[in-house]
Amino acid sequence: MEQEMKDLESQNVKASRDEETLDIFKMASRPVTLKFVEVVYKIKTKTEGLLEKKVKGEEKVILKGITGMVQPGEMLAMLGPSGSGKTTLLTALGGRLLGGRLQGSITYNGKTFNNAMRRNTGFVTQDDVLYPHLTVLETLVFTALLRLSNSFTKEEKILHAEAVIKQLGLTKCKNSIIGEPLERGVSGGERKRVSIGQEMLINPSLLFLDEPTSGLDSTTAQRILSTLRELANGGRTIAMTIHQPSSRLYYLFHKVMLLSEGNPVYFGKGSKALEYFSSVGYGPTITMNPADFLLDLANGAYSDESSENQALVKQKLVSAYKNKLDAELKAELSEISDCDQNQDVFQDNHFGMWPTTWIQQFSVLLRRGVKERKYESFSGLRISQVLLVALISGLLWYKSNISHLQDQIGLLFFIIGFWSFYALFEAIFIFPQERMMLEKERSSGMYRLSSYYMSMIVTDIPMVLVLPTIFLLITYWMAGLKGNVVNFLYTWFSLLFTVLVSQGLGLAIGAMVMDEKSATTLASVVMLTFLLAAGYYVQNVPKFISWVKYISAGYYTYQLIIGSQYDATETYPCSEGHCLVADFPAIKIMGVHGQGLGLPVLALGLMLIGYRLVAYFALMRIGVTKKLA
Numbered sequence: 001m002e003q004e005m006k007d008l009e010s011q012n013v014k015a016s017r018d019e020e021t022l023d024i025f026k027m028a029s030r031p032v033t034l035k036f037v038e039v040v041y042k043i044k045t046k047t048e049g050l051l052e053k054k055v056k057g058e059e060k061v062i063l064k065g066i067t068g069m070v071q072p073g074e075m076l077a078m079l080g081p082s083g084s085g086k087t088t089l090l091t092a093l094g095g096r097l098l099g100g101r102l103q104g105s106i107t108y109n110g111k112t113f114n115n116a117m118r119r120n121t122g123f124v125t126q127d128d129v130l131y132p133h134l135t136v137l138e139t140l141v142f143t144a145l146l147r148l149s150n151s152f153t154k155e156e157k158i159l160h161a162e163a164v165i166k167q168l169g170l171t172k173c174k175n176s177i178i179g180e181p182l183e184r185g186v187s188g189g190e191r192k193r194v195s196i197g198q199e200m201l202i203n204p205s206l207l208f209l210d211e212p213t214s215g216l217d218s219t220t221a222q223r224i225l226s227t228l229r230e231l232a233n234g235g236r237t238i239a240m241t242i243h244q245p246s247s248r249l250y251y252l253f254h255k256v257m258l259l260s261e262g263n264p265v266y267f268g269k270g271s272k273a274l275e276y277f278s279s280v281g282y283g284p285t286i287t288m289n290p291a292d293f294l295l296d297l298a299n300g301a302y303s304d305e306s307s308e309n310q311a312l313v314k315q316k317l318v319s320a321y322k323n324k325l326d327a328e329l330k331a332e333l334s335e336i337s338d339c340d341q342n343q344d345v346f347q348d349n350h351f352g353m354w355p356t357t358w359i360q361q362f363s364v365l366l367r368r369g370v371k372e373r374k375y376e377s378f379s380g381l382r383i384s385q386v387l388l389v390a391l392i393s394g395l396l397w398y399k400s401n402i403s404h405l406q407d408q409i410g411l412l413f414f415i416i417g418f419w420s421f422y423a424l425f426e427a428i429f430i431f432p433q434e435r436m437m438l439e440k441e442r443s444s445g446m447y448r449l450s451s452y453y454m455s456m457i458v459t460d461i462p463m464v465l466v467l468p469t470i471f472l473l474i475t476y477w478m479a480g481l482k483g484n485v486v487n488f489l490y491t492w493f494s495l496l497f498t499v500l501v502s503q504g505l506g507l508a509i510g511a512m513v514m515d516e517k518s519a520t521t522l523a524s525v526v527m528l529t530f531l532l533a534a535g536y537y538v539q540n541v542p543k544f545i546s547w548v549k550y551i552s553a554g555y556y557t558y559q560l561i562i563g564s565q566y567d568a569t570e571t572y573p574c575s576e577g578h579c580l581v582a583d584f585p586a587i588k589i590m591g592v593h594g595q596g597l598g599l600p601v602l603a604l605g606l607m608l609i610g611y612r613l614v615a616y617f618a619l620m621r622i623g624v625t626k627k628l629a
Helices: 002-024 086-093 136-147 154-167 188-200 218-233 270-279 290-298 307-335 358-377 380-396 402-428 430-443 449-478 485-513 516-532 546-551 553-563 598-619
Strands: 034-044 059-070 075-079 101-108 121-124 206-210 237-241 255-260 263-269 571-574 577-580
Touching (some): 034 307, 059 086, 059 101, 059 255, 059 263, 059 307, 075 218, 086 237, 136 188, 136 358, 154 188, 188 206, 188 218, 218 237, 255 270, 255 290, 263 270, 263 307, 290 307, 380 449, 402 430, 402 485, 402 516, 402 553, 430 485, 449 485, 485 553, 485 598
Antiparallel strands (some): 034 059
């Protein structure tokens, strides 16, 4: 009985904690008033179009003096046709606009954007950047462990993740994987809610969303925006871009901003938009969805005007905005004071720049990386591919012996070449595919680049070494190579060394180029050059190009793997009876017997470290501020 009472008390305590956690998310931690005045954004053109010639270095104005304000409890919708500057403005307001020239004033409770504000801001991108093989619960728990500060215990962070799941209605699918095009997972609406949930974990005061209803049916879109409206009612400041909302969605917004070619043509309450445009001579002639009507106006399409008159319509709308709304809006902004409660929370300082320690970040990223990458590294297709090549190789060189010395050397070089290319092309795609995730998480100040990079390196090491080991276990014994443990381990060591060095080269090329097609082409040329210069195909390389072999990992690995099977005193059958293996042309040119292991191991060790350092420094340029690098 006493034990039952303890269990009941424990359940009540847990239920109470769950309820307290849910209550946290009902209200914003700190109210934020967002003001932006005369925001201008310019970029320099870099290319010349085929149809429209542009002078290189010419400035293009994307945003042309945008002014507005969103207060706690309000939800702002930015409308406009494609290319009108909606996403650029949202990115600028979210403190994520890099490059180009940003002018004007953007303040948060009267202060400029800083790292402290970054941690109180949620930003949901248009594309749901999520790991496909993690479940909904795992996705949110890993995010909570990284984004929530150490003022919360691990158990409390998990409770926060579960509370977000309940609040966003994801309980039924919390154990389902996110999925990808070729693997079924949660629905599109659930994916979007998971993306919103990742930002809700920090209970943000300010939430930005880029087209949160894109690609969703009307019912799902209604559910998403109703949830956002509830979040706004909790004192949060919410701004979003939206392309073409239904009338039901339109009336959920507190404020609407309409953009046309970077110019503001309306800012104010959504319910008063039609009244305003009627007052300037552009009222709707038929009953229609207000959002559709506003988008038609932003395109200059009023009635059946010609294309020439469309430009005139846009000019008139811009002029009407400047004459009727602009001055009134700026006066209103100056009159309304910012939220001044606990403003010290948003002061930037070096202490607490990161929510968790380096070790914590490394540990969480390592566990997440193992859970996600194991599916790709050990997929049935890859295992079958390696097993098939191992069996074919073993059969082609079946019971080969030293009397067929050239054949054995050919097998050893094939092993080097195959695994050099395999490891290279596996690594090339890692960073280009991870780029969006890295940009998203680093922009929110989730972790250090060094902790991410080290966790990725450590995660991949055992995964990239398992398949080569299985391959060698099959091929080595079928081919009849030296059947003692020392020689096998020597060959295994040489193979793993070349795999790790080739992987490093792939990481470096992928991080520098960041385009899968271009990186693949460059890597193919580089690796083929290195293998051709390794000493197997061409033994008498002209002096003017012979230097290539000294930067080729294949050259040093070839020396190692030859040394793993043969020594200077060993003989093989030849036309003269028995000849020294050391005098065989393909081996003699390498000079392995005279150099030992020192130089090849040192050279490969430098490449192993050097390529990874190049990859790390190349990653530092990815779209994040210097403070987060």
